[in-house]
Amino acid sequence: MLKIFVRAVLVGTLAGAWLPVMFAFLAAMLVLSDSTDWTSKLTLIASLVGWPIIITLCFVLLSSLLIGVPATLLFRRTKADVPITYAALGALTGPLMVMAAMWIQRTGYGVWPLALSIFSGGMTGWTWGTQRMIWFAEHTKA
DSSP states (O other): OHHHHHHHHHHHHHHHHHHHHHHHHHHHHHHTTTOOOHHHHHHHHHHHHHHHHHHHHHHHHHHIIIIIHHHHHHHHHTTOOSHHHHHHHHHHHHHHHHHHHHHHHTOOOOHHHHHHHHHHHHHHHHHHHHHHHHHHHHHSOO
């Protein structure tokens, strides 16, 4: 089950970080287009591309632990243990952590972070639900 959890968190991370990573990579290419120092180029690209992934991973992991794991226990008891419920829950609660962070920082609620967190939460939930179904189907055969 840990492998399934890690897979769902990584899929959600990549789903939420792909757009900032693309913008960061393009910005790094534009800024460094005239530089000939490849060491500084690669260092800047790695840091610009790495930060969105690390930040998104923190949000997805925290949301999965605080919301996803208790929801799994609840869904198993109520027989609502299907991928669409996990995806819906992820899409609805994905923005909660982002909105909490924006509220703590006293920044406005941006459209792109909220849209990406909806997509990321939905993908995390969908991956978790489908991978759990596949795992149970493989391990409950008699």
